Amino acid sequence: MTKPVIELRAISHVYVTDREATLALQDINLKVEPGEFVSLVGPSGCGKTTLLSVMAGLLKPSTGEVLQDGKPLKAGSNKAGYMLQHDYLFPWRTILDNALIGLELTKQLTKERIQKVKDLLDGMGLGGTWDLYPSQLSGGMRQRVALVRTLATDPEVLLLDEPFSALDYQTKLQLEDLIVDTLRERKKTAVLVTHDLSEAIAVSDRVIVLAAHPGRIRTTFEIPKEIRETAPFYARDQEGFAELFHQVWKELEAEKEEVQP
Numbered sequence: 001m002t003k004p005v006i007e008l009r010a011i012s013h014v015y016v017t018d019r020e021a022t023l024a025l026q027d028i029n030l031k032v033e034p035g036e037f038v039s040l041v042g043p044s045g046c047g048k049t050t051l052l053s054v055m056a057g058l059l060k061p062s063t064g065e066v067l068q069d070g071k072p073l074k075a076g077s078n079k080a081g082y083m084l085q086h087d088y089l090f091p092w093r094t095i096l097d098n099a100l101i102g103l104e105l106t107k108q109l110t111k112e113r114i115q116k117v118k119d120l121l122d123g124m125g126l127g128g129t130w131d132l133y134p135s136q137l138s139g140g141m142r143q144r145v146a147l148v149r150t151l152a153t154d155p156e157v158l159l160l161d162e163p164f165s166a167l168d169y170q171t172k173l174q175l176e177d178l179i180v181d182t183l184r185e186r187k188k189t190a191v192l193v194t195h196d197l198s199e200a201i202a203v204s205d206r207v208i209v210l211a212a213h214p215g216r217i218r219t220t221f222e223i224p225k226e227i228r229e230t231a232p233f234y235a236r237d238q239e240g241f242a243e244l245f246h247q248v249w250k251e252l253e254a255e256k257e258e259v260q261p
């Protein structure tokens, strides 16, 4: 039997500052299976980014266990790639050099891998941009470079923290299609944090609604096959999409009402 790519067992996390202690996550149990696309939605401050940082191994939770492929996640053995809202490309490096940075840092800069990155850039419509600088590209193009940079080291799982939220609506829809297509083709596992419910439903196999203060899992929605197997752009027109959107929306509204009595 295949093991979950990520497994969280009874994860809780407390941030401690000079003034207070915040229970950001409480008793989170979650399995993400190979090739699955899971989205996390929830009100601001419910711990989405904290949870993603725990999965990435960037933050050690106060209690609980993080497993990758059934083994405890250790510093340096992480198979996750992280993609953020802001592309964080280095302005002084060319597009190709930006895309290669992960390989450079992990000392994997082989001829074959460089060629793969070039092919990925081409495949994402960035073929003519290798020698340009980030400032010469649009926001959508820069996010595509960030995606290539993340994929370059061939991570098993991609952790996506609102990667589309700074883009205009049309670019965002195009990029959603491209990312889902690219990840499915490569059988990658992905966890996406988003505030956009329709995006979460359109791209995912499963949508998890988190509750706030403390952050915990409130409800999980399995996305029906007809929606899952349709490209995100067209998934929004599928029968059942509007009903599902309404259900997720109601969950979030109920959560808000419970938090603000």
Ligand SMILES: Nc1ncnc2c1ncn2[C@@H]1O[C@H](COP(=O)(O)OP(=O)(O)OP(=O)(O)O)[C@@H](O)[C@H]1O
Binding pocket: 015, 016, 017, 022, 023, 024, 042, 043, 044, 045, 046, 047, 048, 049, 050, 051, 215
């Ligand atoms: N470094 C930190 N130090 C102290 N408290 C923190 C820190 N980072 C986050 N928190 C607190 O932990 C809780 C969860 O924060 P987190 O950023 O994970 O939520 P989020 O759901 O990603 O929020 P948003 O949707 O606004 O990005 C919040 O109450 C936040 O104030």
